[in-house]
Amino acid sequence: MNYQDVLKEIHDEIKPLLGKGQVADYIPALAKIDPMQFAMSITCNDGSTYNIGSVEEKFSIQSISKVFSFTIALSIYRKELWKRVGREPSGNPFNSLVQLEYEAGKPRNPFINAGALVISDTIISHHGSSDKAFKEIFSFIKDSSDNENIEVDMHVADSEMANSHRNRALSNLMKSFGNLDNEVDDVIQSYFKQCSISMNTKELSRAVLYLANSGTDPITNKGFLNPSQAKRINSVMLTCGHYDASGDFAYRVGLPGKSGVGGGIVAVVPGKMSIAVFSPALNEQGNSLVGTKALELFTTKTGLSIF
Numbered sequence: 061m062n063y064q065d066v067l068k069e070i071h072d073e074i075k076p077l078l079g080k081g082q083v084a085d086y087i088p089a090l091a092k093i094d095p096m097q098f099a100m101s102i103t104c105n106d107g108s109t110y111n112i113g114s115v116e117e118k119f120s121i122q123s124i125s126k127v128f129s130f131t132i133a134l135s136i137y138r139k140e141l142w143k144r145v146g147r148e149p150s151g152n153p154f155n156s157l158v159q160l161e162y163e164a165g166k167p168r169n170p171f172i173n174a175g176a177l178v179i180s181d182t183i184i185s186h187h188g189s190s191d192k193a194f195k196e197i198f199s200f201i202k203d204s205s206d207n208e209n210i211e212v213d214m215h216v217a218d219s220e221m222a223n224s225h226r227n228r229a230l231s232n233l234m235k236s237f238g239n240l241d242n243e244v245d246d247v248i249q250s251y252f253k254q255c256s257i258s259m260n261t262k263e264l265s266r267a268v269l270y271l272a273n274s275g276t277d278p279i280t281n282k283g284f285l286n287p288s289q290a291k292r293i294n295s296v297m298l299t300c301g302h303y304d305a306s307g308d309f310a311y312r313v314g315l316p317g318k319s320g321v322g323g324g325i326v327a328v329v330p331g332k333m334s335i336a337v338f339s340p341a342l343n344e345q346g347n348s349l350v351g352t353k354a355l356e357l358f359t360t361k362t363g364l365s366i367f
């Protein structure tokens with residue numbers, strides 16, 4: 061199959077949708093992004109790549125970073141991790157406090173904010189400080205994308221910090237239930253920095269390729285996870301990767317995926333390829349509206365869903 065032709069068809073078909081939806085506006089640094097942008101990149105396990113649109117444009121990876129921090133925490137703590145965080149879809153918005161209260165401070169999964177904050181906490185405990193935990197996540201991403209030139213957008217990180225009330229509330233609530241070992245400030249600092257990493261779709265599709273090859277990068281042969289752990293990350297991406305629209309994404313796209321409010325989505329075709337798409341305007345559940353449509357078109361046209 062000629063994937064470049066498929067990308068071209070997708071690009072033509074999504075054009076009328078560009079600009080529909082709304083860019084994230086919970087921090088000023090994201091509110092001013094041009095909503096008309098679109099990019100899509102494929103990296104195959106054999107190393108071939110296919111790109112269309114503004115694929116050099118770096119954007120804030122936001123919640124996509126949770127895939128990498130979850131990978132690190134799972135490889136450190138293995139089964140123990142599930143004492144602190146669940147693996148069920150939440151059916152609630154990404155930053156919801158309500159469920160956390162009645163479930164006694166144990167977040168539903170590692171991909172909602174509360175879960176990602178617990179994951180940050182475990183990495184801080186393992187590495188000894190918030191700075192070291194962030195460095196571990198940052199160097200993991202450089203490693204998995206085989207690229208030293210990944211950057212953090214400190215403007216976004218500062219903006220997150222200045223608007224951190226809800227994430228602080230989530231952290232404080234978990235601390236009150238005894239499910240946060242480190243100081244709230246340390247946890248949210250490392251968490252916001254990982255959300256503020258900037259990458260383009262080429263880099264992101266490359267960075268998650270290990271998930272398309274049972275935990276080992278098929279190009280460099282670096283091992284990040286064992287096959288069973290890679291299966292677990294992909295499964296949680298399938299069931300929980302799109303907040304309260306995870307069921308809809310699975311229904312429409314049929315691939316493990318993770319979105320971020322910066323407008324990016326990564327998706328994995330196990331055994332074959334990883335895909336990243338970017339278009340900043342979001343649907344009501346906070347997932348890229350055009351990005352979701354582009355991935356739906358991709359699996360429809362290629363038959364490459366996991367089902």
Ligand code: GLU
Pocket residue numbers: 121122123124154155173220227252255319320321322
């Ligand atoms: N930094 C965002 C927050 O914690 C991440 C949101 C997201 O991409 O889901 O509010």
